[in-house]
Amino acid sequence: MTAEKDFRSEESSNPKKVPKRVAFIKPRTAARVKKEEEEMVMTVPNLVIREIIAFEVMVIVLALISLTFNAPLEWIANPQHTPNPAKAPWYFLGLQELLHYFPPIVAGVILPTLVVIALIVIPYFPINLKQEGLWKEHRKQTLSVLFTVVGIVSIILLWFDVYAMLIPTLIVTALMVVPYFLNKETGIVGWLGSRPLSWWIMTWFIVIVVVLTTIGILFRGPEWSWTWPWNEIY
Amino acid sequence: MKKAFEKLFRTQVWRSIFRHGLPLSNRTRAEAVFYNFFLHVHPTKVRKRSVKFTYTWGLGGLSLGLFIVLVFTGGLLMLYYRPSVAQAYWDMKDLQFVVSNGRFLRNMHRWAAHAMVAIVFLHMMRVFYTGSYRPPKEFNWVIGVFLLVTTILLSYTGYLLPWDQLSFWGISVGTNMVRAVPFGFGDTISYLLLGGTMVGENALVRFYVLHCFIIPVAAVVLMAIHFWRVRKDGGV
Amino acid sequence: MNNLRKYFALASVALLIVLAVSPLKDYFSEWRSYQHQYNALIETLPQRVKPVPIGIKQQWVQKFDRVDRCETCHLGISEPALKNAKEPFTTHPNIYHDIDEFGCTVCHDGQGAATEYKESIGKVKFWESPIFPRDFMEASCAKCHKEQNVPEAPILNEGRALIEHSNCVGCHKIDGYDKQWVPRLDGIGSKVNRTWLVNWLKNPKAYFPQTRMPNFLLSDDEANNLADFLMTFTTPPPTAVMEKLPAQLTSASSDAKAKMIALGSTKFSEARCISCHMINGRGGYVANDLGKVASKVNEAWLYNYIAHPKQLSPDVEMPRFRFTKNDLADVVAYMEDQFVDYDAPQPPPYTPDPAAYEKGLATYKKYNCAGCHQLSAVPKAEEMGPELTYVGSKKVYEIDFGSTTIDQNLPSYLKTKLLTPRVFTPAMKMPDFGFTDEQARAVTVALLGNTDEKIPAAYIVHPKPKSTFMPQGDFGKLVKSLSCMSCHVMNGNGRLVATDLSMEASEAQEKWIEGYFKVPYSLRPILTERMPNFFLSDAEIKTITGYMEKVFVVDSIAHDVKITPAAIANGKGLFFEKYGCQSCHQVGGKGGYVGPPLDKLGTRLTQGWIFHWLKDPEAYRPNSIQPDYKLTDEDAEALTAYLMSLK
Incomplete structure (x- = not known):
């Protein structure tokens, strides 16, 4: 890898091993291309058989689940009687949980739209392509920005009483700043320190999604009130 | 045994269908991949590392596998299901009680659908954490996000079809969220989706068509692009 | 590589095995085994019975929009030879309707589409109409049979009669039931004494076990305040003319009084008051128990009431007996002497509450007293109970069973509610009607029959239109004043305690009718409900016979017989x-x-x-x-x- 040039060239003359091609490699290209030649195996049977086994195992697991658990079929639809609580399918329960805290326009429209847009644009922002740890440079500045952002988010969440999001946010933030204070290169702290910003944001998002969805599935009863799952799952 | 196979593989009928011999040599193995419609998305050779299960956890492949299971079971269920308020629920009951393996088919379809939503999401997580969205695969990531949305929509539109309390109110809750879209678009979108102001006969037909035709076709097209891109970008 | 092949083989075999389970489950289904059992069973019978081909048997009951597959296992329901076979093969007892036309679930409920025992009886979580408990079976008749007396359904008929009698329509809207007459409360303050009223409010059945009035389970405070509230209404209805008590009643010597009591006793029995009234539980069932009436109402009210019942209590059934003033005084003296409640319960502790009127009014409204009683101060019924016209279609998931542990179904809910009305939530206001278990079951049966199920019009048996026949003119006035139709039927209208008078003049000779009114006697001495003696004047009797000879005649009955x-x-x-x-x-x-x-x-x-x-x-x-x-x-x-x- 040469730092002076923006690309480098490479040539291989063995067409059976590597299809002939010219590759211009920039520093930010996917890691794969930068690697040296690897050991290759034939797709048939190595990959195909594995794929078939995976498929078969999946069907077996599905079939066993289907033989054990019946798909739910409740009473016939009755527009006159709203069940309490009326729940959407499980993958929307995170959203429905948000609806409990925020006005519908925020929870039902703005947030999901933002999430989809945010997911789409991930690969187009250089900051998401960076692989350096969060604390590698500008440590002080990063910390103050982080605290400001988390502070604003926390105030909004407090304002709407969204402890279900506030607590995971604070926990993730705490994990983020641990490497700042414990400057270690190895172990869990070292590993945390090497995580880039995009990793942290995604992890925060996933934790929030999982927490909200779990609460929606297991901990919500009549009137969307808090219910323990061992009492009754609605 | 082996000889019999070799003989079979040499017959003209066999050769007209499969243009390669018994995949025993590297040459015939390579031919088996690129002479086969279903396998030709694969390269003839893959890196040993990527064959390992824990490299991708096979989540993308499993998503496809679930989609195949869903298309198969869904197609069979369509033979018995009529999307009308008067009949939908009773067709479910018939599937449960009188159609051979009807209950098994429906269970498979239902659980596979739920599993697919979860697995596609996990696949997205895996792709993110391994950094596989980085150039040149950024657009494939975008397609992947669309596929996740498509998967959720597929599952959601299918949720209404049994026409029980669960589906009716699940869909009502969801479409009520849509109504929150500002500037009067919310009501328009929800009207468009339901074919009316509340979940009823029209909504059932619309969701049925979306579930069985429009969204699956969109999903297949997106998947085709997705896999083609994976291959072009050097994946399996 | 070899390992991989092994896994491949293993996975493939496992897949085939797993996929074979569902078809096998289908093949070894419950219903198939029943059909084999049936075919084996009929071999052992002395009669020849046709074996059934194996397969699901379903009945599409088009008119009721149902598919019933019950006969897949209930194979012998139309086969008399299997009368003594065990379920599910036994013959159906007394079928009132053609099974092929009606199917099974129209009457029995349950899940007709199901082909498994547990699912078919519908005692599974998500089936809203599980199979009807045998105890409540007659409710199904009521879905189509709206007529007054449903043949072969005594429990249903009793239930409907109880709903009407208990005046459930006072609080609940139920189609097909008439509101019952209940005394107006205007003037109650000048009619009864407060102690009686409090005791009555606390537990009406303690005073009169057969009363319609249910027990509202009032607290002592509620009863006291409500009594205070009611006692403020001392003005009798505008129709009333209150005469002063005659002097002999108020200021007679004890000897004179004793004489009056003796005379009153004779008049009381001559008038046959006990044809309608009970005396401490014995006597007629048409009217109230008089056994303790002197401890309930005051003397002046009693005197004026017997003199002109319908003026003091509009529309009451009590006839106006043509007592002379002296006779009336004697009867009142007798009643005041005899019908005293010596073991009235101790009224609840009472300290007057300055806000008693408001609190009493609130209680009056809370328990919807106005649903049954009229009181000018509280014009209309405000808080109604839920409508019960379609209560039989109430879904299990719409019911709040509270913390009770009863069976989670509608029949047991309704029956429990009738027996212990406040058990589900304390906020419920329904009173206790003191039903016996049998009565509660009958009422439940009648209520369960009120469904919103769509029944083809051709199958509904409508009630006969009620006759509104009401005689007019002088005779009409007499009929009203004597409440003849409380016991007699005329041209289809009236309550049939005694005879139907519609053909009376063709039946009986005019002379005899005249004589009968002068000294009524019972044709059947063993009956309790005997014609009272109203002490009618000759002119009144002429009016009656005159009308009867003109109207209550059926020409076809005339038949000349030569008496040789x-x-x-x-x-x-x-x-x-x-x-x-x-x-x-x-x-x-x-x-x-x-x-x-x-x-x-x-x-x-x-x-x-x-x-x-x-x-x-x-x-x-x-x-x-x-x-x-x-x-x-x-x-x-x-x-x-x-x-x-x-x-």
């Missing part, structure tokens, strides 16, 4: 020998008590009536126990001649 000694002798023979009529009827002091005595029949009935009655009793009195001997005209005429000779 030969015919009489012939008839006598038939009476005593051929038909043995004396086993039920008395003639000349001999004979049975089942039917009325026939002495002097010749002065009572008309020839035509006797003749037609003997020929076909059911045509005139459908519930009569008089046997139909299918007499020839000659025999009937001979018997008529003999009976007419009894003078």
Whole structure:
């Protein structure tokens, strides 16, 4: 890898091993291309058989689940009687949980739209392509920005009483700043320190999604009130 | 045994269908991949590392596998299901009680659908954490996000079809969220989706068509692009 | 590589095995095993019964929009040879309807589409109408049978009668039931005494076990305040004319009083008050118990009430007896002396509450007293209970069972609610009607039949339109004042305690009717409900007979019978020998008590009536126990001649 040039060239003359091609490699290209030649195996049977086994195992697991658990079929639809609580399918329960805290326009429209847009644009922002740890440079500045952002988010969440999001946010933030204070290169702290910003944001998002969805599935009863799952799952 | 196979593989009928011999040599193995419609998305050779299960956890492949299971079971269920308020629920009951393996088919379809939503999401997580969205695969990531949305929509539109309390109110809750879209678009979108102001006969037909035709076709097209891109970008 | 192949083989075999499970489950299904059992069972029977081909049997009941697959396992329901077989193969008992036309679930509920036992009886979580408990089976009749008396459904009929009697429509809207008469509360403050009222409010059945008034389970404070509130209404209805008590009642010496009481006692029994009223539980069931009435109402009210019942209590059924002033005073003196409640319960502790009126009014509204009672201060019913017209279609998931542990289904909910009305949530206001278990079941059955199920119009049996016949003119006024229709039916209208008067003038001779009103006697001495003596004037009696001879006549009943000694002798023979009529009827002091005595029949009935009655009793009195001997005209005429000779 040469730092002076923006690309480098490479040539291989063995067409059976590597299809002939010219590759211009920039520093930010996917890691794969930068690697040296690897050991290759034939797709048939190595990959195909594995794929078939995976498929078969999946069907077996599905079939066993289907033989054990019946798909739910409740009473016939009755527009006159709203069940309490009326729940959407499980993958929307995170959203429905948000609806409990925020006005519908925020929870039902703005947030999901933002999430989809945010997911789409991930690969187009250089900051998401960076692989350096969060604390590698500008440590002080990063910390103050982080605290400001988390502070604003926390105030909004407090304002709407969204402890279900506030607590995971604070926990993730705490994990983020641990490497700042414990400057270690190895172990869990070292590993945390090497995580880039995009990793942290995604992890925060996933934790929030999982927490909200779990609460929606297991901990919500009549009137969307808090219910323990061992009492009754609605 | 082996000889019999070799003989079979040499017959003209066999050769007209499969243009390669018994995949025993590297040459015939390579031919088996690129002479086969279903396998030709694969390269003839893959890196040993990527064959390992824990490299991708096979989540993308499993998503496809679930989609195949869903298309198969869904197609069979369509033979018995009529999307009308008067009949939908009773067709479910018939599937449960009188159609051979009807209950098994429906269970498979239902659980596979739920599993697919979860697995596609996990696949997205895996792709993110391994950094596989980085150039040149950024657009494939975008397609992947669309596929996740498509998967959720597929599952959601299918949720209404049994026409029980669960589906009716699940869909009502969801479409009520849509109504929150500002500037009067919310009501328009929800009207468009339901074919009316509340979940009823029209909504059932619309969701049925979306579930069985429009969204699956969109999903297949997106998947085709997705896999083609994976291959072009050097994946399996 | 070799390992991989092994896994591949293993996974493939496992896949095939797993995929085979569902078809196998289908093949070894419950219903198939029942059908094999059935085919094995019929081999053992002495009669030849056709074996069934294996397969699901379903019945599409198009008119009721149902698919019933019950006969997949219930294979013997139409096969009399399997009468003694065990379920599910036994024959269906008494089928009132064609199974092929009606299917099973129309009456039995449950899940007709199911082919598994547990699912078919519907006792699974997500089935809203599980199979009907046998105890409540008659409710299904009510889905189509809206008529007053449903044949073969005594429990349903009793339930409907109880709903009407208990005046459930006071609080609940239920189609098909009439509101019952309940006393107006205007003037209650000048009618009853407060102690009685509090005790009554706390537990009405302690004073009068047969009362319609339910127990509202009031607290002591609620009862006290409500009583205080009610006692403020001292002005009687505007129709009332309150006379002062006559002097002999207020200021008589004890000797004079004793004499009055003795005279009053005679008048009381002459008037046959106990034909309608009970005295401490014994007597007629038409009206209230008088046994403790002197401890309830004050003397002045009692005096004025007997004098003009309908003025003090509009629309009450009590007839106006034509007592003279002296007789009336005697009767009141007798009642005041005799009908005292010596063991009235101790009223609850009472300290007057300055806000009693407001609190009492609130209680009055809370328990919807205005739903049944009228009181000018509280004009209309405010808080109604839920409508019950379609209560039988209430879904299990719409019911709040509270913390009870009863069966989670509608019948047990309704029955429990009727027996212990406040058990589900304390906020419920429904009173306790004191139903017995049997009564609660009957009411539940009648309620369960109120469904919103769509029944094709052709299957619904409508109630007969109620007659609104009401005589007019002078006779009409008499009928009102004497409340004749509380016991007699006229042209289809009225309550049938005594006889149907619609054909009276064709039945009885005018002279006899006249005499009867002068001194009414009961034709059947064993009955309790005997015609009271209203002490009518001659002019009034003339009005009655005059009207009857014009209106209550059926021309077809006239029949001329030649009464010759030969015919009489012939008839006598038939009476005593051929038909043995004396086993039920008395003639000349001999004979049975089942039917009325026939002495002097010749002065009572008309020839035509006797003749037609003997020929076909059911045509005139459908519930009569008089046997139909299918007499020839000659025999009937001979018997008529003999009976007419009894003078």
